[in-house]
Amino acid sequence: DKRLSSCLSFVHCFKKVEWGKKMTSRGQLKAALHYTVSCMCQRVAEQHQREFNRQLVAAITETAYRQCDIFAKDLEAFARHGKRSTVSTEDVKLLARRSTALVSFVHIQNKLEVLTQEQKDKKKSAGKKKSKDTEDSTQ
Amino acid sequence: MFLFQETVGKLLSSFFKEDKTKLGGDAVLLMAEMLKVFVQEAAMRTLKQAESEDCDQVDIEHFEKILPQLYDFGLGDFA
Structure with missing residues (x-):
């Protein structure tokens, strides 16, 4: 898919240029997440000689993004329960316990x-x- | 994958309700791994669904079908 590859290379360039500056906008973070997700999807698709739809990759990115929201809220609550302000590996363990x-x-x-x-x-x-x-x- | 860890760190911090909540370095590492597993799991399950339907193109409708299975990850009320 030519459009996908051109889009990916754009995101890649954009990441290299912009990384020096602080990435605060959620749109930028989502773009970075989308890049990694599409790389992972491509790897899985190549292993099984299938093709992943662009829409599908975007949907998986959106799911991962919202999953991040849930994860972050849980981690924060766990850390606060442990009377800490920094999220530690123990909190991540607690989060993984549910999965x-x-x-x-x-x-x-x-x-x-x-x-x-x-x-x-x-x-x-x-x-x-x-x-x-x-x-x-x-x- | 170093960049991905940075992304995960910033993404998670942006979702924290309180500004003073911080992420430990090792916690970011583990969370990046966790998200990677999540995405791979989603991709693999979608692929299997497409394979079971004899489709060469893996489509969004296959993902729709396996989305409830991702509840196992502690997916919230959005799905």
């Missing part, structure tokens, strides 16, 4: 936690407590 379809996410989450803990361990050589934590999360 039964996210079985694969559990693996991803564990992997990521191990990765981030490893990064922290490298930074702080005296991290005996943290290596214990990674062991717990992999179990």
